[in-house]
Amino acid sequence: MPELPEVETVRRQLLSAFQGDRIESVQAGNDSLFQNCTAEAFSRRLSGKSLKEISRVGKYLIFDCEDIYPVFHLGMSGIFLQDAGKSHYPQHIHLQFRMASGKALYYQDVRRFGKIWLHHQPPEFKHLGIDPVSGELRLGELRRLLSSRSANIKLFLMDQQSLTDIANIYASEILFEALISPFRKTDTLSGREVLALYSSIKNILYQAIDKFGTTYSAYQTVEGESGQNQNFLRVYQRHGQPCWWCAEPIRKVVLGNRSTFYCPNCQK
DNA sequence: TCTGACCTGCGA
DNA sequence: TCGCAGGTCAGA
Structure with a gap:
């Protein structure tokens, strides 16, 4: 169950492994995860883009892929994996990124409470309060x-x-x-x-x-x-x-x- | 402000 | 077979 520390851990590890890498292709299989686009549109729009940065607002992960910003909320059971062989539930892998470096990235979500959006500019999260692990909480x-x-x-x-x-x-x-x-x-x-x-x-x-x-x-x-x-x-x-x-x-x-x-x- | 639905795996 | 786990949001 990814809570705030787990999401921050995921962000740091994703950045360490994939920052600067280019997405060659995306296989997306489950439309129900996508909130404002189809799986097909998600795949098409991200292919060829470089992963410049990943930021976190609360439990939302915002990927900066040049001019497109996929946003992930991991819900109850969403995780990212570099190695599908380490998945305990491979039947619940819904997304697969192939990177130019030869690496792969998988998104698995057993309970499918996770949500994915695709934005054309960095999204704002006006409904969220102060991040307790930022310097903003005094x-x-x-x-x-x-x-x-x-x-x-x-x-x-x-x-x-x-x-x-x-x-x-x-x-x-x-x-x-x-x-x-x-x-x-x-x-x-x-x-x-x-x-x-x-x-x-x-x-x-x-x-x-x-x-x-x-x-x-x-x-x-x-x-x-x-x-x-x-x-x-x-x-x-x-x-x-x-x-x-x-x-x-x-x-x-x-x-x-x-x-x-x-x-x-x-x-x- | 509170409750239930969403979803699936697991343990009793 | 059933209840529990839990993040989020719509609806009461």
């Missing part, structure tokens, strides 16, 4: 966002209008490290708690990027490897196991239709 800005409304803190962290969507695994981990209950309201946090939350957002997300993301189910890096961050999670999927700090069993509840993991003793 303590004062987080304090302003938290106090501007009275929302559940877990849902706030998963709301892409505020912080470009930190997503489920990391929202639980961030609240655990900050010792803040997932049931709290955003406008009830003390100055000390806001500071703890701010530090925790940075720590947890940068650690996840450093560990090449978290692998559950279908996620693999571009090189076909698993992420390493699942070995460092302290509450996610650990319900019933003792808390890292106090040994109280970790609990699981559903908030906003998503599983939420927390320590009822440490998180106030």
Whole structure:
């Protein structure tokens, strides 16, 4: 499940492997992934273009291919692979790029929640909030966002209008490290708690990027490897196991239709 | 603001 | 066989 650190890992690995390379041909097989063009048009328009740059806005990956900008959202299970032989689900490979260098790039999406667009100019994402791993998120800005409304803190962290969507695994981990209950309201946090939350957002997300993301189910890096961050999670999927700090069993509840993991003793 | 649908693999 | 996993968005 590619969340923000996984998407950033993918971006860095794609750039490292393919920046400057020219797309010789594209085979696209599944029209349902394409939001504003057909698979055939996607293939035709990208063939012959060079991959100059890849940027990320939230969980969107924007490829700069000269005068055309394919945009990918990986959804729940979208991954890029250099080697189709490392795919665990080759029947779900929907896109295949052949590059002038002789390399190949495959897009696999088991659940097909991913989305692909083709733009003629760099797209804007006005509906997205601040990227939490950019330098744009400062303590004062987080304090302003938290106090501007009275929302559940877990849902706030998963709301892409505020912080470009930190997503489920990391929202639980961030609240655990900050010792803040997932049931709290955003406008009830003390100055000390806001500071703890701010530090925790940075720590947890940068650690996840450093560990090449978290692998559950279908996620693999571009090189076909698993992420390493699942070995460092302290509450996610650990319900019933003792808390890292106090040994109280970790609990699981559903908030906003998503599983939420927390320590009822440490998180106030 | 909340809920359900989309989708497929996996484990109970 | 059924429920769960979860990002996003439309609709209630």
